Amino acid sequence: MKTELSSQELQAARGTRDFSGNAKRARDYLLNELRTAFELYGFSPLETPAFENYGVLSAKFAGGEEILKETYRFKDQGGRELGLRYDLTVPLCRFFAQNPNMPRPFKRYAIGSVWRDGPLKAGRYREFSQADTDTLGVGGIEAEAELLAMTAGVLTKLFGKGNFTIKVNNRKLLDGVLETAGVPESKREGALLAIDKLEKIGGPAVREELLAKRGLSEKQTEFLFELLSLESIEDFEAKVASVAGKQGAKELRDLFALLEAMGCADGVTFSPTLSRGLNYYTGTVFEAFLSPAMVKKTGVSSSVAAGGRYDALVGGFVKEATGRDEAVPAVGISFGVDVLCDCIGTDATPAVGGLKRAFLIPIKVEFAKVAPIVQELRNAGVPTGVDLLGRAVGKGIEYASKQGYAFAVFVGQQELDANKVKVRDLTSGVEKELSIEAAAKLLKE
Numbered sequence: 492m493k494t495e496l497s498s499q500e501l502q503a504a505r506g507t508r509d510f511s512g513n514a515k516r517a518r519d520y521l522l523n524e525l526r527t528a529f530e531l532y533g534f535s536p537l538e539t540p541a542f543e544n545y546g547v548l549s550a551k552f553a554g555g556e557e558i559l560k561e562t563y564r565f566k567d568q569g570g571r572e573l574g575l576r577y578d579l580t581v582p583l584c585r586f587f588a589q590n591p592n593m594p595r596p597f598k599r600y601a602i603g604s605v606w607r608d609g610p611l612k613a614g615r616y617r618e619f620s621q622a623d624t625d626t627l628g629v630g631g632i633e634a635e636a637e638l639l640a641m642t643a644g645v646l647t648k649l650f651g652k653g654n655f656t657i658k659v660n661n662r663k664l665l666d667g668v669l670e671t672a673g674v675p676e677s678k679r680e681g682a683l684l685a686i687d688k689l690e691k692i693g694g695p696a697v698r699e700e701l702l703a704k705r706g707l708s709e710k711q712t713e714f715l716f717e718l719l720s721l722e723s724i725e726d727f728e729a730k731v732a733s734v735a736g737k738q739g740a741k742e743l744r745d746l747f748a749l750l751e752a753m754g755c756a757d758g759v760t761f762s763p764t765l766s767r768g769l770n771y772y773t774g775t776v777f778e779a780f781l782s783p784a785m786v787k788k789t790g791v792s793s794s795v796a797a798g799g800r801y802d803a804l805v806g807g808f809v810k811e812a813t814g815r816d817e818a819v820p821a822v823g824i825s826f827g828v829d830v831l832c833d834c835i836g837t838d839a840t841p842a843v844g845g846l847k848r849a850f851l852i853p854i855k856v857e858f859a860k861v862a863p864i865v866q867e868l869r870n871a872g873v874p875t876g877v878d879l880l881g882r883a884v885g886k887g888i889e890y891a892s893k894q895g896y897a898f899a900v901f902v903g904q905q906e907l908d909a910n911k912v913k914v915r916d917l918t919s920g921v922e923k924e925l926s927i928e929a930a931a932k933l934l935k936e
Contacts, residue, residue, distance in 0.1 A: 619828070643655075666717065676703060684766075686764055767799055868900070914933060
């Protein structure tokens, strides 16, 4: 048995991270904001296991070939094939199929880690957290409108108005575009994967991929690019020949009209090349990005939230689990917790439960003498730390500042005799001598 670790082995595995102190508080702050928004829009929580039977993850209705290439796969001691979940959507479908009597619509949110063994870059990790909301049982675009309104609200709260864009498209419209361009059905999934990269790698590279890798002809490729150069939904509706394509255009028009009526259309735009990589999407698809100014500030250019409609996925699982042929329309969105945390920074909030934290520094007195004061502040609802190492005042202040405390509380023999404490705002430097009760009130305010 190996007993020694190399320095490299002692590091966290590639694509994973540890979180402590303010970095963890910033994550908790973000998750609290997301939970608040999810509950505000009537979603209920659901928690599922970190790993699933591999058959669930690889089902024909699930994520598809591309995502399975990045799926962590293993066997348990009984030889059963398992896999770490690559998203929170497939486990939702499995849960719903197992519980066919759930009320409709079933609106759930889930927050947890997912795993993908893919390439690493800024804002992308192999273990990362997602926060999902999904509505099952609603076939109309009212469900999409709610999700987009909620997403705009969350991003406005985090970054301010005008600092993000939510791009929207429809897979029916894209399928109609491919059909109109003469792309055979067998090649459409690959063509969609290539089209989705247009803004990332540019037209020439996508054109080359369509010709060399996806098997499209020169004529099909040129016609496809001609169609994708259209800008308005109305232009697509006029040019696309298929019934599905026209239905997709109508759904988009209706969605934008509803968002306007709700007062939530700001920052939501039509993006004709957006397709989303997963093959289970059947209708509306959307991705949220920060504005160029915010990308420059944060260094994060990848999407911060994404999702869409997947009407065939849940019904497929229901049929496999129960034998029932049941249509279960569904739509959802996933927020990238890690990416959003990278954007807001580790100093997003130094507070706990909405309250600023205080650090008590004893001045040449024993811990036993200040411990009752610490507890009195805590009992009053003030998050309070205390120096347990008997450091000098300057070192205590330095520690408190580095740990993100907002206030320092000084207690020496003089303060003990007067039954008072000195409270210093570590940002402004303003210091006050107060009774413990008054100090607690100040710190809570």
